[in-house]
Amino acid sequence: MTTTATPSPASRADRIRWVPKQFGAWAILAVPLLLGVAASRPSPWQLVLAIAAACAYLASVAALEWTRSRRPAQLRPVALFGGGVVVAGVPLLAIAPALLWVAAFVLAAGGVAVAASLAGHPRSVVVSLAEVAQALALAPAAALVTDAAPGTNVALATLAAGLYLVGSVAMVRSMIRERGNRAFLAVSLAYHAVATAITWLVLPWPYAVLSAGLFARAAALPAAQRRGPRTNLRPIHIGLVEIAASVTLVVLAFSVGF
Numbered sequence: 107m108t109t110t111a112t113p114s115p116a117s118r119a120d121r122i123r124w125v126p127k128q129f130g131a132w133a134i135l136a137v138p139l140l141l142g143v144a145a146s147r148p149s150p151w152q153l154v155l156a157i158a159a160a161c162a163y164l165a166s167v168a169a170l171e172w173t174r175s176r177r178p179a180q181l182r183p184v185a186l187f188g189g190g191v192v193v194a195g196v197p198l199l200a201i202a203p204a205l206l207w208v209a210a211f212v213l214a215a216g217g218v219a220v221a222a223s224l225a226g227h228p229r230s231v232v233v234s235l236a237e238v239a240q241a242l243a244l245a246p247a248a249a250l251v252t253d254a255a256p257g258t259n260v261a262l263a264t265l266a267a268g269l270y271l272v273g274s275v276a277m278v279r280s281m282i283r284e285r286g287n288r289a290f291l292a293v294s295l296a297y298h299a300v301a302t303a304i305t306w307l308v309l310p311w312p313y314a315v316l317s318a319g320l321f322a323r324a325a326a327l328p329a330a331q332r333r334g335p336r337t338n339l340r341p342i343h344i345g346l347v348e349i350a351a352s353v354t355l356v357v358l359a360f361s362v363g364f
Contacts, residue, residue: 135163155251219240276294
């Protein structure tokens, strides 16, 4: 008969988190990058940019985990993925030196996230919004690697991505971390109303229809959750709704444009 050994305290202390648990964060990276591609033109360098962005994200998550645990072993993914950023980033900077400005912005936003984490608020709204700000830099970066200066189309793509992602953060938090917090829900609904108005004013009408739908889901999902256990929505259900919204936004970007 075989037995399963119980992990010792030392082995638990050395456990490394290589991949974050928040899988929805990948959409935060993908949406601005894909909208930036749709607003400029496809280029193989955008694949290199995607690799650099993925490595930077994984390195930053590992670094934030290290600030919480201070386990030396947690520095391994920081070093590995940080190396990936260097390998992918150096050629990108060689072909598009203006990416230095993007990198400076990303580092500044990352500093805000690290400061909030060190202050004891690793899962605060500030950290989430800082991560969104970092990801939004991928939209103009996608244009810069094609030797094209970001123009109005890229600015509108960045705006569309930002309006959606900030709203997604607000809606998901109203369903999970701020569940039952009516004040936070009111802020979320107010934001979605303003975002819908802005979308109607500056983006093509299909985006406005999508924005109205996003406002409806920001109101309907918390309302359904309040009705009782039979309508209790699990994170997987919320995630599926956001996947559908993200895919719809990307499809609009490539089919309708800006």
